[in-house]
Amino acid sequence: MRNAIFVLSLAHSFIFYGNGENHAQTDPAEGARHCRDHGLHPDVLSVSTGTDPNPPAASSDAYLSSLVVSIGATAKAISPSFVATTLSYSVNVPTATTQVTIAATANDSGASVQGTGTLVLGDAGTSTPAEIIVTAGDGITQKTYTVTVNRAALAASTDATLADLSVSNPITGGMAITPGFDPAAFSYSTYPVTNNISSVTISATANDSGATVSGAGSSSLSVGSNTLDVIVTAADGATTSTYSIAVERYGPESTRLSALTASEVSFAFNPDTRTYYLNAPNAISTTTIAATTEYSGSTMEMDIGGGFVTFDGSEDVSLVAGEMKTITIQVTSQYASDINTYELNITRAASGASADATLSALTLEGGDFALSPAFSSGTYSYTAT
Incomplete structure (x- = not known):
């Protein structure tokens, strides 16, 4: 008889499957006969298997029984703590961490798990997500667990210095600053500019890429002394440095x-x-x-x-x-x-010369004019009519 399953219990119950027929036998004598026919002792439990024409249904369990994120051999705490029915988690790791290992075990041995192994992290201060997909034994049911790994940011820099500083104007171009630029020196001056130069351009680059610079670019000049400030704010948002540049602009030139x-x-x-x-x-x-x-x-x-x-x-x-x-x-x-x-x-005047500088008479020619008031050597203002 092909494709048969024989089960003998201590109670001598016998179940037979084969050739499309099912036979249940509970009579002890009949059960003993079948045992002898198949070489089984009637008092010993024995199972011989073939193909079950009605196998049990495949599992739809797509949950995990464990989820571990580790750095090397050290497991990191995940938040919230693992519960099979919770599908979203996060993990915080130090700045120096560049990759983690994700391990996961399916709750059902017939399920498959994808997305485990090494996860390469993004830059410091960024979050990197990972998806672990569990497919149940039925090949249809799936659950997706998400783990977000947060890599700590670099400590904010307190560097509020400049890497370079220069001044130019639209007419003569570059202008030397005194003293020569030094990131640790904060006061400078340029040579005076003529009145036709009404602005200068300041170029400045922060030493740290996370710092911000204000005051660079084009600045208008007033006649006289001008103090132009370039302010550097460090990445920490609190530390600042001020670089000052003195520029004198002359007024309009005159030879009068x-x-x-x-x-x-x-x-x-x-x-x-x-x-x-x-x-x-x-x-x-x-x-x-x-x-x-x-x-x-x-x-x-x-x-x-x-x-x-x-x-x-x-x-x-x-x-x-x-x-x-x-x-x-x-x-x-x-x-x-x-x-x-x-x-x-x-x-x-020569020696002995008279100091008398008055007139003795004053007349107008070319017409019959009269002076008003009448002429007097001590009067200096008249009107002719």
């Missing part, structure tokens, strides 16, 4: 004088009038020449007959009776791009 006087000699000064002829009384042997430039960046030189020398704005000049003294003041713009000259010609 704003004031010019000669003591004891009266005259009306006009910045656009360059030459003057003046008379000084005989009693005046020395006159003080005083001048002020319109722009503070301009410089002055004076020549009183022996060549130009530096003029600081005030100089005593001797006058000779009966002679004319020529005083030349040269104004040079800040960058020597322009020069302007003023000239005073002062004649000192």
Whole structure:
């Protein structure tokens, strides 16, 4: 008889499957006969197997019985603690950890498990998920367990220094800074710029890639002194450093004088009038020449007959009776791009010469004009009608 299963119990119950027929025999005598026919002792439990035409249904159990995440031989705690019916977990690992090992055991021996083994982690400060898929013995039922491995971030840097710092302008280009750049030095200056340079560009790079830099880029310049600050904030968000750059911008260049006087000699000064002829009384042997430039960046030189020398704005000049003294003041713009000259010609009256500088009469020709008020040597202002 093919494909048969014989089961004999101590109670002599006998079950026979074969040739599409099932036979249950509980009669002891009949059971004993079948045992003898198949070489079995009637008092001993024995099973002989073939193919069961009605096997039990395959399991639909797709759960795990264990889930372990480890670094080397050390298991890491998962959160929450493992429960077969909980499908989502997380694990925290140190910054230095670059990979973990995931081990999982199916609850049913007929189920299969995928997704275990080595899991390579992302960069420090990132989370890496892993999926463990359990397929039940029936080949249909599945459960997916998710494990998220959180790799600790690097400790935030306190580096708030710069790796480089430079200054340029749109007209002359790069500008040297003094002293030369040093990450540990925080105060710098550049050479002064002319008035036509109204802005500079600061380039700055943080030494640590996690730090932030503010104050770099284009900055407008006011006339005069400017202090430009570049602030570096470290990755920790608290540590800061300030690099300061001093830049002076000159005002508009000018070669004009704003004031010019000669003591004891009266005259009306006009910045656009360059030459003057003046008379000084005989009693005046020395006159003080005083001048002020319109722009503070301009410089002055004076020549009183022996060549130009530096003029600081005030100089005593001797006058000779009966002679004319020529005083030349040269104004040079800040960058020597322009020069302007003023000239005073002062004649000192000769000895014994009258000091009377009044008129004895005043008339107008070319018509019948009348002066109002009537002429008087001591009156200096009139209207002609």
